[in-house]
Amino acid sequence: MQLNLSRRLGNIKIGPRLLLSYSLILLLMISTLIFSASTMYQANKHATEVFQNNYENTVALDNIIVSMQIVGRAMRSIMLLHNDPVGEAREKKTIADARELYKTAYAKSEALSTDDKSKALLKLMNEAREKAVAINDRVNLLSDQGKRDEAASLLLNEGVMALEARQVTLDNYKIYLNAQSQEAVAEAARKFSNAISISITVSVVVLLLGGFSAIVITRSITNPLNSFQQAINDVRQGANLGALAQIDSKDEMSDMGFAVNQLLQDQVSAREKAEQDRQKSDQDRQKAEAENEALNNSVIAILQAVNQLSQKDLTARAPVSQNIIGTVSDSINQLTEETSKVLHGVTRIAGHVAEASGKVRSQGDLVSKTAADERQNVNEMILSLGEASKNMNQVATLAEQSNRSAERATQVTETALTTVNNTVKGMESIRETIAETEKRIKRLGERSQEISGIVNLINTIAERTHVLALNASMQAAVAGEAGRGFAVVAEEVQRLAESSRNATQQIGTLVNNIQLETNETISTVNRTIGQVVHGSEQAQQAGEQMRLTQEITGELVAQVRRITVASDQQKIMSAQMLEAVQRLGISNEHTARQIETQGKETQTLMDSAKQLVDSVNVFKLPKLA
Amino acid sequence: MLPTQALTARFDLDTSSDAGQDGRKQGSYGKVSTLVSGASRQGFRIGGLRLMIPYEDGSELSEMSPIHRLSNAPDWFCGMANLQGKLTPVFDLARYVGVEHDRGAKRMLLVLAHGPDAAGVMVDGLPERLRLSDEDERADPDVAPKRLSPHLRSARYIGEQLWFDLDTRSLLDAIEHSIGVPQ
Numbered sequence: 001m002q003l004n005l006s007r008r009l010g011n012i013k014i015g016p017r018l019l020l021s022y023s024l025i026l027l028l029m030i031s032t033l034i035f036s037a038s039t040m041y042q043a044n045k046h047a048t049e050v051f052q053n054n055y056e057n058t059v060a061l062d063n064i065i066v067s068m069q070i071v072g073r074a075m076r077s078i079m080l081l082h083n084d085p086v087g088e089a090r091e092k093k094t095i096a097d098a099r100e101l102y103k104t105a106y107a108k109s110e111a112l113s114t115d116d117k118s119k120a121l122l123k124l125m126n127e128a129r130e131k132a133v134a135i136n137d138r139v140n141l142l143s144d145q146g147k148r149d150e151a152a153s154l155l156l157n158e159g160v161m162a163l164e165a166r167q168v169t170l171d172n173y174k175i176y177l178n179a180q181s182q183e184a185v186a187e188a189a190r191k192f193s194n195a196i197s198i199s200i201t202v203s204v205v206v207l208l209l210g211g212f213s214a215i216v217i218t219r220s221i222t223n224p225l226n227s228f229q230q231a232i233n234d235v236r237q238g239a240n241l242g243a244l245a246q247i248d249s250k251d252e253m254s255d256m257g258f259a260v261n262q263l264l265q266d267q268v269s270a271r272e273k274a275e276q277d278r279q280k281s282d283q284d285r286q287k288a289e290a291e292n293e294a295l296n297n298s299v300i301a302i303l304q305a306v307n308q309l310s311q312k313d314l315t316a317r318a319p320v321s322q323n324i325i326g327t328v329s330d331s332i333n334q335l336t337e338e339t340s341k342v343l344h345g346v347t348r349i350a351g352h353v354a355e356a357s358g359k360v361r362s363q364g365d366l367v368s369k370t371a372a373d374e375r376q377n378v379n380e381m382i383l384s385l386g387e388a389s390k391n392m393n394q395v396a397t398l399a400e401q402s403n404r405s406a407e408r409a410t411q412v413t414e415t416a417l418t419t420v421n422n423t424v425k426g427m428e429s430i431r432e433t434i435a436e437t438e439k440r441i442k443r444l445g446e447r448s449q450e451i452s453g454i455v456n457l458i459n460t461i462a463e464r465t466h467v468l469a470l471n472a473s474m475q476a477a478v479a480g481e482a483g484r485g486f487a488v489v490a491e492e493v494q495r496l497a498e499s500s501r502n503a504t505q506q507i508g509t510l511v512n513n514i515q516l517e518t519n520e521t522i523s524t525v526n527r528t529i530g531q532v533v534h535g536s537e538q539a540q541q542a543g544e545q546m547r548l549t550q551e552i553t554g555e556l557v558a559q560v561r562r563i564t565v566a567s568d569q570q571k572i573m574s575a576q577m578l579e580a581v582q583r584l585g586i587s588n589e590h591t592a593r594q595i596e597t598q599g600k601e602t603q604t605l606m607d608s609a610k611q612l613v614d615s616v617n618v619f620k621l622p623k624l625a
Numbered sequence: 626m627l628p629t630q631a632l633t634a635r636f637d638l639d640t641s642s643d644a645g646q647d648g649r650k651q652g653s654y655g656k657v658s659t660l661v662s663g664a665s666r667q668g669f670r671i672g673g674l675r676l677m678i679p680y681e682d683g684s685e686l687s688e689m690s691p692i693h694r695l696s697n698a699p700d701w702f703c704g705m706a707n708l709q710g711k712l713t714p715v716f717d718l719a720r721y722v723g724v725e726h727d728r729g730a731k732r733m734l735l736v737l738a739h740g741p742d743a744a745g746v747m748v749d750g751l752p753e754r755l756r757l758s759d760e761d762e763r764a765d766p767d768v769a770p771k772r773l774s775p776h777l778r779s780a781r782y783i784g785e786q787l788w789f790d791l792d793t794r795s796l797l798d799a800i801e802h803s804i805g806v807p808q
Binding site (some may be wrong): 344463467470471473474475476477478480487491494498501576 | 665666677680681683684685686687688731733739751752753754
């Protein structure tokens, strides 16, 4: 097969043959390099775009999560604040700032989302957020209207459900981004692997083709020369025409072969003619011998030049004589010059190959540098995700603390409820005691009324005594001197009666005062009973409120526990995302190693080009004009 | 009424009445000889009007008895009351002099004069014993209601209250005269 190929190549001139062969090798190498560089550049570009896009999207998503956490914390603070308008205004300002942060982050995410699925997930996330915002606005409106219980109930029921729904949309969006990153990593790795495999395969094929073509071309040149040398030696040793080399090719070697054959045929013909004419004429024989000697010398010179050429010294030239051998020498010299030009071309092309390999090496270095930048970006992303994971851990810790605080609030509420119930029982006991006191005071009032009746009786007696004393005084006065002593007695009786009356009046006044004070005391006791009843009702209402507070606190505890569970899940997902990015970093390291391998392969290609130049340089070539 | 009593009473009353009238004519107060320091008087009230009489001018003090009005009698003539079997005319001095009774005080019936001249007047509350003193500040009796002024002997402040010394005889005569004259 190789002989057939060499024979077929022999139909082509040596110069175009070498040019075609090396051009084919060079074209394959350049195509391989362009293909590998293009594939790796596109893979790198795609992976870089996806990573950059997902990194910015992750940052925006973290801002969205942060805004959501800020709003949730501010809403809970508003619910816990009572009669603190400054604190509520501060928390509402915090909510407004967080919403601005969300708008900025959402606009960023919307701008970064290019495919339909991410847009749909983003739209779902925004719809869940709008529901949560609407519920928060309703909660704020109810809180402003003083309906704190209704606001707290709305926040704890619909608000937490909306928050959870929103968290689900956020998680879906994050999962989608993570999957997109992993897909980009796999795509980049696959493209790099394919490019490297193709490059290695094509490089091996090119090397094999180059070696094979070099061997074939070399043999297509050296085989005819050896054949000619063998034929010439045979002819020199007296062989007949059967020793002439058979010429199958149509290149310069065939021309030279034809010339050599012609020369040998001429030599043989001349030798035969001389042999035939030797007997005819000695002069002709001598002349023929001389001519033959000259021809032999010329042939020897040609053979020496050919021998020098076979020693890969293309600077050798055959002497051009005036005889027919001169034509052969000229042909050999022309062949040598053409071969030198081709080898010069080969050397130049090999230099171009080496230069192209150097550029490929440079491009590989650039790709390696880009991969290094990418690794740095991935490391920064790992640091950012580590910080985000740390923040999420802090959020989880805060959620745990909130859970413990809520449980303490439940215990305190239970204690307060017990205290309020004891207060209600105490108020009932006080009411019973005051009712008993009222009965006793009423009985005291009745006793004082009885005293008043007795006092009235005494007063009546005193008045009648007074009247009697006055009548006695008047009668004594009428009696004149006779009644003067009686008048004194009557006066004393009247004075006693007045004293009694004054005393009874004072007693009556005191009794009236006692009755008034008793009535006032009864009124006070009744008011106190009313206040105690009102206090008991308020205490019962307080107990009911405390019971509602206990229920709401229980719901709050349950919600905080769910938040804690969600925070733990979020922490786990963050850790998974961090792990995925770390895997991405490892993939980048692997890619960098593959790029380094490619650089080594490129170096090998450069070495091959150099070896090609060296293999051509074994020919000693004349200097170009 | 015994003649000695009536005589004594008339004597005292006339003396007081004359002295009071002289005092008013002289334009000076407290010159009644009968109002000696340390003497006692029976004081009673009719609304805001405080009057005092000697004890011997009164004959009885009692609760309000049923009073039987007489037709065509003046409104200040309340009617006749049966006091221990004696028909006694009862007058409302408040209406007579134009003052209002003390609605919060217990209404009592004080019988002035004795025997057939006895007449009852409605007083507010129980009478009280007054002890006269030279240190009592004198007052102008003309500040009393006009219909009563002619029957006052004098006026003085006992404690912080203004008391008018009533001429019972003059008052009863005036009332008797008034009853005879159509109003």
